[in-house]
Amino acid sequence: MSEIEKYLPHREPFLLVDSLESYDNERIVGKKLFSEQMVFFAGHFPGYPVVPGVLLIESMAQCGGAGVNAQGTLGEALFFLATVEKAKFRRQVKPNEEVRFEIENLRVTSRTLKQKGKAFVGEELAAEAEWLCLVDTSQPK
Numbered sequence: 011m012s013e014i015e016k017y018l019p020h021r022e023p024f025l026l027v028d029s030l031e032s033y034d035n036e037r038i039v040g041k042k043l044f045s046e047q048m049v050f051f052a053g054h055f056p057g058y059p060v061v062p063g064v065l066l067i068e069s070m071a072q073c074g075g076a077g078v079n080a081q082g083t084l085g086e087a088l089f090f091l092a093t094v095e096k097a098k099f100r101r102q103v104k105p106n107e108e109v110r111f112e113i114e115n116l117r118v119t120s121r122t123l124k125q126k127g128k129a130f131v132g133e134e135l136a137a138e139a140e141w142l143c144l145v146d147t148s149q150p151k
Contacts, residue, residue, distance in 0.1 A: 013029065013030075014027050014028060014029055014030065014040075014076060016080075017030070017075075017076040017077075017079040017080045018072055018075065018076050018079070019088060020072060023048065023049050025072075026042055026065060026068055026069040026072050027040050027041070027042050027069060027072045027073045027076055027111070028040075028041050028042050028043055029041050030073070030076055030077060030080055031110075033077035033078075033080050033081055034081070035081065035083070035115065035118075036114065036115055037112070037113065037114055037115070038073060038074055038076075038077030038078075038111075038112075038113040038114075038115070039110065039111065039112055039113070040073035040076065040077065040110075040111045040113070041108055041109065041110050041111070042069055042073075042108070042109050042111070043106070043107075043108045043109075044061050044103060044104075044105060044106070044107055044108075044109065045105070045106060046059070046105035046106050048105075050062060050065065051105055059104065059105050060102045060103060060104055061102075061103040061104075061109075063097070063099045063137065066099070066103065066109070066129050066136065066137040067094055067097060067137070067139050067141065068091070069109065069111060069129065070111050070113060070125075070127035070128075070129055070137070070139060070141075071089070071091055071125070071127075071141050071143065073111040073113055073127070074089075074111075074113040074115070074123070074125040074127060074141075074143075075087075075089040075123070075143065077113060078115070078118060078123060083118055084118070084120065084145060084147060085147055086147065087145050087146065087147045088145075088146040088147075089123055089143035089144070089145060089146075090143055090144045090146065091141060091142075091143055092122075092141075092142045092143060092144050093141060093142040094139055094140070094141045095139065095140045095141070096126075096138070096139055096140045097137070097138070097139040098137065098138050098139070099136070099137050100134075100135045100136055100137060100138070101131060101134050101135065101136040101137075102136075103129075103131060103136050103137075107131050108131070109129050109130065109131055109136060110129070110130045110131075111127055111128070111129055111130075112127060112128045112130070113125050113126070113127040114126050114127065116140070119145070120145060120147070121144070121145055122142060122143065122144060122145060123142070123143040123145055124140070124141075124142050124143075125140070125141060125143075126138070126139065126140040126141075127139065127140075127141075
């Protein structure tokens with residue numbers, strides 16, 4: 011089991027975070043290399059592959075959930091995406107590019123997790139959004 015798999019229930023091909031670089035009560039930083047072998051590149055878009063925007067949002071949310079689980083604030087929790095707001099896509103992410111996620115905890119309670127985040131390729135902003143997840147601590151990861 012990889013280090014990130016300790017904090018997320020997701021597995022390939024839907025594990026969209028490779029590592030956590032840092033995490034505390036306010037901020038979480040993680041990374042993902044979008045390898046050219048990832049299954050969605052074959053169909054999005056053939057001849058001009060890019061990471062779908064919705065997967066960048068999912069990656070940010072996974073990174074945020076992994077960071078909260080790594081902190082142990084809520085015990086072992088599952089997070090279910092409930093809302094996405096203020097999503098903006100600034101730069102395409104192409105095969106074999108590594109994305110750094112910078113996530114900020116806006117509100118963490120036993121029932122909800124509100125976060126916002128940014129996705130960067132190098133120093134270029136690729137995407138940003140805010141989201142709310144429902145928290146479930148009744149099921150083991």
